Amino acid sequence: MLLEHGYHGLGIQAVLEAARAPKGSFYHHFVDKEDFALQVIDQYMAAVHAGLDACLGSTDRPPLARARFFFEMTQESYGREGYLGCLLGGLGQELSGASDVFRLRIEQCLSYIAERIGATLEEARHAGELPASTDTAHLANLLVDCWEGAALRSRLRGEPSSLTVMLDFFFRAATA
């Protein structure tokens, strides 16, 4: 719901109705709306963490394919939710002009993802999949940024082609 309506567009009342929970319970579990949203982000990141572990930690693919696989799995999860894109991108855009708490948290999340991808890209570099001169940390951050842009476009169009086009372009260019 937070992804669909955004932070300000989603009222507490609607959350309660969707969860069939009374207000007392909400404020027992969360300090306030901000805390709720931050916890939703944490939960989202737990899922991302699990996805990173599953995709990057496996050994049945070479490193570069493992990095790509993570994004392909992410694309599938978007599809299951109607191509509403990425929660981090959504909240990041909505809230970073007005809230440093969210801005820094979301920057931290994206940096974490880039760091994990970067480690795999470094493996790919050592394995000769990427040019030896590649700065894999920079490349990973660039990939995450471009992915967020493609996710926005996927969201606007309600379909996934921008994601696939971006991945194709990116991985072809990175290996050149």
Place this chain on the structure above:
Amino acid sequence: MLLEHGYHGLGIQAVLEAARAPKGSFYHHFVDKEDFALQVIDQYMAAVHAGLDACLGSTDRPPLARARFFFEMTQESYGREGYLGCLLGGLGQELSGASDVFRLRIEQCLSYIAERIGATLEEARHAGELPASTDTAHLANLLVDCWEGAALRSRLRGEPSSLTVMLDFFFRAATA
């Protein structure tokens, strides 16, 4: 203000105070809040249109450099506003899950920008700056998407390096 606070985070009262306008005037000029925001988008697009004309229409640079110049000028305008990123990206992320009016309008705006950039990339292709096999329409859409992602990251960090890194990567890859 719409860029800083987002649509729902910005109340009419704050707009009125900033503009030193009374409510009667606001509702005289705009049907409702949605109309106001759509008009802000139109105004933003008028500025983008002017920037596209100025950057793409000039003849003192080759086509590819003209395309890049548009994004560099855009980056400068972001800088003047404190690196809050792109209004279209911001509103697109905030509103497209809940409002088809905004989703379609913003998709239209981004497509228009891509179309204009695509025409210049087509010139670049004819001039031999891009491989003959390049699908310039696809490439332009990809550039706009990646730009939006880099703009989000610039916004989160409050600085422009993601924009420059993305442009460098993109233009190097596109010409390869």
Place this chain on the structure above:
DNA sequence: TTCGCTCTAGACCGATCGGTCTAGGACCCC
């Protein structure tokens, strides 16, 4: 002078907002 149009002005409205607070149920331990 009168009329019509454009625009400003702000009081007012009902609804919704996020959050506070009191009450009570369930469970466990002494």
Place this chain on the structure above:
DNA sequence: GGGGTCCTAGACCGATCGGTCTAGAGCGAA
């Protein structure tokens, strides 16, 4: 049985929300 903890429950609160509405000022044309 009593006390403590955890949690549910929802009435209540003041503030803000987007929008409506009435009044009036200014201007130009007839």
